[in-house]
Amino acid sequence: MKAWLAHHLHSLKIAAEQFRGAPVATLFTLLVIGVAVSLPAGLYALLSNLERAAGGVKPQAEVTAFFKEVDEARARALAASLKKRADVAEVLFVSKADGIKRLEAAGLADVAVGLPENPLPHTLVLTPRETTPVALEALAAEVKANPDIERVLVDSDWIKRLAALMQLGRDLVGMLILVLGAALAAITANTIRLQIYARKDEIEVARLIGATDRFIRRPFLYFGGIQGLVGGLAGWLLVIVAGLLLENSVAQVAAAYGSQFHLAGLSLQETGLLLLFSTALGWLGAYFAVGRALREHD
Amino acid sequence: MSAQPLIEISEVTKRYPGGHEALSNISLGIEPGEMVFLTGHSGAGKSTLLKLIAAIERPTSGHIIVNGQNVGRMKRPALPFFRRNIGLIFQDHKLLYDRSVFDNVLMPLHIQGVIGNDAAKRVRAALDKVGLLNKERARPITLSGGEQQRLCIARAIVSRPALVLADEPTANLDDAYARDIMDMFRAFNEVGVTLIISTHDQDLINRYGGRKVTLAYGKQVS
Ligand SMILES: Nc1ncnc2c1ncn2[C@@H]1O[C@H](COP(=O)(O)OP(=O)(O)OP(=O)(O)O)[C@@H](O)[C@H]1O
Ligand SMILES: [Mg+2]
Numbered sequence: 209m210k211a212w213l214a215h216h217l218h219s220l221k222i223a224a225e226q227f228r229g230a231p232v233a234t235l236f237t238l239l240v241i242g243v244a245v246s247l248p249a250g251l252y253a254l255l256s257n258l259e260r261a262a263g264g265v266k267p268q269a270e271v272t273a274f275f276k277e278v279d280e281a282r283a284r285a286l287a288a289s290l291k292k293r294a295d296v297a298e299v300l301f302v303s304k305a306d307g308i309k310r311l312e313a314a315g316l317a318d319v320a321v322g323l324p325e326n327p328l329p330h331t332l333v334l335t336p337r338e339t340t341p342v343a344l345e346a347l348a349a350e351v352k353a354n355p356d357i358e359r360v361l362v363d364s365d366w367i368k369r370l371a372a373l374m375q376l377g378r379d380l381v382g383m384l385i386l387v388l389g390a391a392l393a394a395i396t397a398n399t400i401r402l403q404i405y406a407r408k409d410e411i412e413v414a415r416l417i418g419a420t421d422r423f424i425r426r427p428f429l430y431f432g433g434i435q436g437l438v439g440g441l442a443g444w445l446l447v448i449v450a451g452l453l454l455e456n457s458v459a460q461v462a463a464a465y466g467s468q469f470h471l472a473g474l475s476l477q478e479t480g481l482l483l484l485f486s487t488a489l490g491w492l493g494a495y496f497a498v499g500r501a502l503r504e505h506d
Numbered sequence: 507m508s509a510q511p512l513i514e515i516s517e518v519t520k521r522y523p524g525g526h527e528a529l530s531n532i533s534l535g536i537e538p539g540e541m542v543f544l545t546g547h548s549g550a551g552k553s554t555l556l557k558l559i560a561a562i563e564r565p566t567s568g569h570i571i572v573n574g575q576n577v578g579r580m581k582r583p584a585l586p587f588f589r590r591n592i593g594l595i596f597q598d599h600k601l602l603y604d605r606s607v608f609d610n611v612l613m614p615l616h617i618q619g620v621i622g623n624d625a626a627k628r629v630r631a632a633l634d635k636v637g638l639l640n641k642e643r644a645r646p647i648t649l650s651g652g653e654q655q656r657l658c659i660a661r662a663i664v665s666r667p668a669l670v671l672a673d674e675p676t677a678n679l680d681d682a683y684a685r686d687i688m689d690m691f692r693a694f695n696e697v698g699v700t701l702i703i704s705t706h707d708q709d710l711i712n713r714y715g716g717r718k719v720t721l722a723y724g725k726q727v728s
Contacts, residue, residue, distance in 0.1 A: 211619035218616070413600050416562065417661070418590035419617045420583070 215426070222427035223434060226403055237399055238439045244392050245443025245486050246450075248384035253447055253474055255377045261469060262370055269339040272361040273351045275330040280304070283330040286356060290334060295347060298335040304328050329358065341368045389489050392439070396432045396493030403428065404501045411501070425498045429491055436490020440483045448473050510574070511535040512669065512700055513559060518568035520554055520724075528554040530724045531568070536702065538668070541695040543711045544704040546721035552704035553597055555721070556671045559702070560592055561585055572669075590618055593662030593670040597677070597704075599654055601646040607633070607657055608642040614665045632664040636690065652683040659690065663699075670694065672703045676710060688714055 227234050275283050280303050287301040302310065307328035336347050344362055352360040404411065411424055451471050462469035474482065513536040520529040529551045536542055544552050557563040558570055561577045570577040573591065580588060602610055611632055615625045633639045636656035638649075646654055655675060662670055672691070676684035688710060695701055705711065711718055720727040 211621050214621040215616075215619060409600075410602055410604075413602060414613065414617060415586070416560075416589065416594060416596075416600065417614045417617060418586045418588075420586045423586075423617060 215423075219427040219430050223430035226427075226431050227434075233399075234435070237395060237435065238442050240395055241392055241436065241439025241486065241490075242442030242446055244388040244395075245440050245482065246446035247388060248381050249443055249474065249482055250447045250450060251377065251384060252381045252478070253451065253472070255374060255381065257471055258377075259374060260472065269336065269344060269367055270363065271334040271336065271344060271348045271351060273332040273334065273357050274359045274361075275332070275356055276358045278330070278356050280330060282356065283332075286354065287332055290332070290351070295337050295343065296334055297337045300333040300335075302331040302333065304330055307331060339367055341371055385485075389485070392436065392486060392489045393493035393496070396435060396490045397497040399435065400428050400432055400494045400497035401501070403431070404498065408501075421502055424502065425495070428494045428498045432494025432497075433487050433491040436493075437483055437487040439490065440486030443486065444474065444479055444482060511571075512538040512540075512573060513702075514571040515555075515559075516568055516570075518558065518565045518570060520551070520558060520563060521566040528724050529558070529565075529721075532721075532724075532726050533568075534719060534726070536700065538700055539695070539698055541691070541701045541714075541716045542703070543714075543716055543718045544702055544721065545706065545708070545711060545718060546727070548706070549723075550721040551724045552721060553673050554724075556673050556702065556704060560594055560671055561588060586617075590614070590665065591667055591669060593665070593667035593699075595658045595662045595670065595672040595675050597673040599658050601654060601657060601661075603645060603647045605645075606642065607638060607644050607646060607649070610646060610657060611660045611664050614661060618665060620665075628664055629660075632660040635663070636660045637686075652679050652686075655679060655683075655687065659687065663694065667699070669700045670702070672701065674704055674706070676705060676707060684710060685713075 283303070284301060287299050290296055291299040304326045308326055332351075334347065334351065336343055344367065348360045348362045351357055414424055451473050455471050458469060458471050513534070515532055515534040518529060518532045519527065521527045532555065544555060546552055554563065558565055559572060559577065561580055565578045575588060577588070602613070608629055611629045612625060615628060620628070630639060630642070633642055636659050638653060638656055638660060641649065641653065646657060649657060659672075659675065662672070675691075676687055679687070684707065691701055691703060692714065718728065
């Protein structure tokens with residue numbers, strides 16, 4: 209156990225010596241990894257913020273239903289039953305009379321004046337719990353099936369567009385993760401390859417006197433993992449700094465729309481995942497590089 | 507009932523890629539505790555035979571049994587553990603010049619997980635045996651040829667192997683150094699270590715006696 213620990217410490221020491229031995233090259237590699245990590249992470253953060261911003265206007269995702277000529281009690285009964293549904297967050301019942309009042313309140317009283325009777329139908333405004341286009345359409349279709357309902361309005365176009373854009377963004381993040389993740393592993397593998405070359409005598413002797421592959425591999429794995437971790441931190445930092453730089457202009461845009469909006473960075477969980485991922489990829493790149501070198505030795 | 511040989515070589519042929527036959531049909535048994543000189547002209551196949559025993563090369567045909575293990579068929583993961591039982595002294599030293607004398611000797615122990623004071627004590631004991639204790643902080647490159655040779659020996663014996671394979675340990679050394687080293691080997695042998703020593707030096711063999719195996723053009727002459 210003690211020997212095992214000592215060996216791991218020793219491997220760490222060797223890895224640290226590799227960093228110290230080539231500080232400029234190491235810094236450069238870390239920067240490259242940082243940029244590779246920051247692109248998908250930054251885009252992801254941007255998407256999260258957009259989604260949050262879109263969430264602020266969610267109440268607009270409504271289904272409006274207009275009744276046929278039915279009496280108010282019957283219309284209210286339907287409203288009450290709809291309110292009980294799990295997928296409905298809120299039901300607003302606007303009776304004929306209320307409708308007129310609303311018009312008046314909005315300064316549109318003139319419109320109603322001169323009409324022989326109130327032309328407005330009873331109206332239901334439903335806020336669904338889920339604002340995905342699918343959920344909206346489904347709810348609308350069900351409400352429309354009711355014989356008392358004349359017409360249903362769904363304003364879901366912009367939600368559809370937003371959802372499609374978000375999906376595109378998410379796909380882009382996925383693609384970036386794949387491509388840049390592979391690049392991260394490849395960068396690490398290349399660094400490790402050079403290190404192995406510089407230490408090939410040592411590796412040869414170690415094998416001749418009984419070193420296992422694991423023993424030889426370990427310091428390189430540490431190096432790859434740590435480089436991935438630090439590179440990931442650099443990427444995370446880039447995202448944070450970019451966020452800070454954009455904070456002001458975002459606030460101005462929000463103010464222009466009469467609202468307040470603060471950019472959020474990555475959550476603790478997301479940051480953890482990012483670091484885990486970049487560490488694992490560095491480790492993986494090192495694993496492959498050493499594996500190849502060991503096979504070449506035979 | 508005779509003791510099982512430590513090393514059993516039967517009808518071994520080694521052909522290197524390129525077709526050169528370095529060893530042809532060699533058969534040889536070595537008992538535990540023996541000291542064997544391997545001799546022959548340059549290119550006779552001495553190094554090749556030692557490499558086959560240490561599983562650094564694999565025989566083209568025939569088989570080699572060391573300690574009951576078929577070396578030629580040994581699986582890759584088993585190799586390191588097999589080699590830890592053998593002290594190897596290489597013809598070309600294979601010292602690491604980027605670290606101290608002490609660290610060179612520490613390496614086999616480190617690989618086997620021996621660490622700390624325990625390891626340091628054993629490294630110093632090995633260095634003491636070869637007369638390099640006062641040079642433990644030196645770099646191998648600053649050592650004389652004879653001292654480097656002795657450093658190789660220290661590294662080979664530090665893990666107390668039962669079998670030592672020494673490839674020309676006295677090459678390029680003057681007589682006094684060569685005798686020093688041979689005395690050392692004899693001392694190991696007296697405490698039960700099996701040794702196979704390859705050498706050109708007939709005088710040395712005559713002086714120390716022991717069993718002699720002569721190779722010529724890859725064939726066993728005696
Ligand atoms: N890796 C190799 N590939 C091809 N041929 C080799 C290889 N190693 C050795 N040989 C050849 O095999 C023959 C035996 O070589 P070996 O090194 O065993 O001789 P040796 O008896 O140790 O010679 P020396 O006394 O010069 O060290 C030589 O002809 C050599 O050229
Ligand atoms: Mg030789």
